[in-house]
Amino acid sequence: MSEPTQSRPTEPDDAERARTLLAATSSALLSTIALDPPGTPFGSVVAHAGDDAGRPLLCLSDLAEHSRNLAADGRASLLVTDVGVGDPLDRARATLLGVVTRLDGAAAAAALERYRAAHPHAGFTGFHDFRMYRLDVTAVRFVGGFARMSWVDAAAYAAARPDPLLAHRDGILDHMNSDHADALVDISRVLGGQPDAESALMTGVDRYGFDVHVTGPGGAGATARIPFGATADTPGEVRDALVRMARHARPVEE
Incomplete structure (x- = not known):
């Protein structure tokens, strides 16, 4: 007997929506914990790419405030939002929480390749003071608009895939x-x-x-x-x- 139609998914779950949103966007708000004033949330706009598990990849300058903050405390979040039209509060957005680490060696080289593919005109990636970082996601808060929101655990987020369309x-x-x-x-x-x-x-x-x-x-x-x-x-x-x-x-x- 074939599977009943009503048991099949009729729309993406929030893990899939969050993965698709990360893949669909190229910039985001990175929030780090400031050194000065100590403990203050510090937000900055960054460009990002993503790896196969949906972990954001960042190319950051040593001179940037967020890089100094991350060197002292890697806890951070990245807010990605739909760039659609209309009321911004009714657009989808996802806040990815986790710990940012600086990559070295082969991991940094692989991340840089992905980043350059996503941002082919980002000439700064060759500058000596820019390094590759990765946000290891521990949880995701997804908001699909008014009255639609959920927490997505890290395993579900990593297992999901961006929409192939x-x-x-x-x-x-x-x-x-x-x-x-x-x-x-x-x-x-x-x-x-x-x-x-x-x-x-x-x-x-x-x-x-x-x-x-x-x-x-x-x-x-x-x-x-x-x-x-x-x-x-x-x-x-x-x-x-x-x-x-x-x-x-x-x-x-x-």
Whole structure:
């Protein structure tokens, strides 16, 4: 007997969302414990990359205040936030807590390679006073917007993976909204629980499904989450899932 559809994930969990957010961003707020005034939280903007376990990699100058702070006390946090539009308090963000250590030898070389791949124009990485650091994550606080928040433990965060559609997300949204607006309306009516939808805009997509904002009679708006039913890890798999959904929502008449 096949697995019931309702038992499959319909959206990413918060560990996946946090991993995706780190992968989607290139800068963050690093908070360290200041030497002067002693014990004061000190925030600074840094550029980051990530390793396979989602640990942030930083290239920091010996002359920076945060580097001096970390040399005395490695405890720190890194805040990454969605750069979307609208109310900033309704955007996703994640605070990664842990201990920052300076890397040496092969570990530093591997981290530098990843950092340069993420920041190919960062010429300062070759300067003699810049070193590679890594934040070893002990916990994550994820906030998905108003009334959505959770603590994610380090093991769950490390085991999760960024959404495989991240690099293709904007292209999928543009294509569906520009070329298949009618199909989105049909799918929203039949599969999204929005029978009165008159227009639909795809606002998000991931390997489990997609989000739409629909407009109904009189301009009334609503949002819906519509799962694919099976994971779609590539643009081709997303296309196949959406074609199946569109056919189901609007069967070809005999």
